[in-house]
Amino acid sequence: MSDIVIHVENLGKRYRIGERERYLALRDILARAASAPARLFRARKPSSPNGDPTHIWALQDVSFEVRQGEVVGIIGRNGAGKTTLLKILARVTYPTKGFAEVRGRLGSLLEVGTGFHPELTGRENVFLSGAILGMSKAEILRKFDEIVAFAEVEKFIDTPVKHYSVGMRMRLAFAVAAHLEPEILLVDEVLSVGDLEFQKKCLGKMGKVAEGGRTILFVSHQMNQIRRLCKRALWIDAGGIRADGPAKLLVNQYEAASLAQGEVSAAQARGSITFGRWQVEASGTNVLDLDQGPDGVVIRIQARVIEPIRKGKYFIHLKDANNNIVWSHLHYDLKLDPGPVTFVQEFASLPLVPGVYTWEVRVNNGHIWSEFMLAPEFSIVSRTDSNVYGHLKGFLNLPFKLRLQAGSADEDLQRMTGLIPPRGRNA
């Protein structure tokens, strides 16, 4: 018996451009047929793989093998094909060519909360989500208490999840998936959400799963997670495998490469500036620990100016995990000469709820806007966070104290709010 559990050979996946983004209407088919009758038929043939402008290969000629018990990190930029690879292995989508062979029960965790229904209670959703992920009813029943304890939602288990906070929902969803106990587990970026404490717990759980001799394929943009969890890494770039080797080595190479060129897409590369690493000055990383040190926060963003910028605009957004803009700033009259530059941003304080955020930068030079999502993400953490159950909502973490005063401060107010009956009149 060989111990190779995943064997992938010449795997390729082609998408029609725009296919993922929008659905077809009959009108489109008719329009396409009218403009070029032959194309309707040609599009079906998988013969002309390259040079066809209407299709792109999200993945091409990917071959590798994974042995039992290996924990493999998959790294690469956005759009490199990491998720496509996982989706093919998870059988969510078919490959266009090549094949993969998988030995053993496979579980996939491509998203947290798959199949959750907001109207159903936590308990009901555990069963529903468990069944969708491939567990039998008996299995879910057996693990139910463990799942609920892991998610720390015992008190709310019979409340509809629409009343849960994002954090609670995620914890419950991950707990279900974490107890799937497949022989091979595919994980996509799901640990980048949630509070730090829970992330640690999830990582711990995954580590345990790996120690149990199970195989894990793990996509993440958080290089620290890859370093901690994985021995081996696959670096996917432009739909192919760029490197396959020890995780630590590859992560270092990948980080160096990202730093050199910034996380720029092809369209952005034409602009007059590229952005590289950024960091919180106090920690030298992407993590801001609210418990530590003085209030002031300095964010340093490195960039390289390619063409001179005159009368440019610098527009920066801070976005939360749900893509809400939490803060933004527009700076006019940007004047920069070619060469490296650091944008130093000083905040008197950043009173934000712990979580994962991203910086988004736009620079305007003349008529061209260049847009960048800075890597890595921005983690705000706090050990003393009172939001243990994730039931707090909102963005701000304002300095706040609650005082309770005994006795009636204002009788009229209490009367208005009905706490004591109205005086006289119709009584």
Added chain:
Amino acid sequence: MTNALAEQAVQVEPPVLRIAPPHGWLDIDFKELWAARELLYFFVWRDIKVRYKQTAIGAAWAVIQPFMTMVVFSLFFGKLAKMPSHGLPYPIFYYSALLPWMYFAGALQNATAVVVEQQQVITKVYFPRLVLPLSAVVSGLLDFGISFVVFLGMMAYYRIMPGLAILLFPCFLLLAVATALGVGLWLSALNAIYRDVRYVIPFLVQFWLFASPVAYPSSLVPERWRWLYGLNPMAGVIEGFRWALTGHGQPPNILLAVSTAMVLLLVGGGLAYFHKMEGTIADVV
């Protein structure tokens, strides 16, 4: 000890799953589908749990819809238009036809929408996709059951005893489910690709209602065209229901034969088409 042995046995021969580009029309993995029966159960259960959440009168809707339609039909088609009714009281005549019709129309709508509604799940997890239209068709049976109880009450009120034909009722119910599934399979796969389908559905259901013997008996259709009329599978289903439940009228022989053949074609074709689209659904939905 035996446990450990059993585990070892599992370890020795893990199933090898081959993931390759799709091919063929009818290599549906029925074994896998059977293994997913618990998932089907959960989808149906979810549908039923959620259906009447946040409604004021809840499952009463399952009764109100066919009942009010029956009242309107009895008034206009019955009392005013004097439609022949196999000698049945109009309320019974119409309600017995509306039972399968309402089920069919509802199941059709649910089955059409289900793939698109569940796109979040479809694009993230693998399971036999057939479970989705199946669940839509099965979960409609609850509403059917509720409105059926009302029908029993009406039968008692009008003191009508069903004949021996009632024994065939389960067959007609099965035929109704198969019809809904057959059409639902086509429409749900089509709807995933062409969203035009959802605009077509209301028309389709309306036209289909008039093309089916709900408001009138099929005996209005000339004898020699009856077989052609049977190409509408709901014609056989509805006349079958009426006959089996009330014992009035004649067994819809030719109609039923043609309808049954048509249903088999629809389900077979639907399975093949749905299966063909299954591979691309996650990419286009």
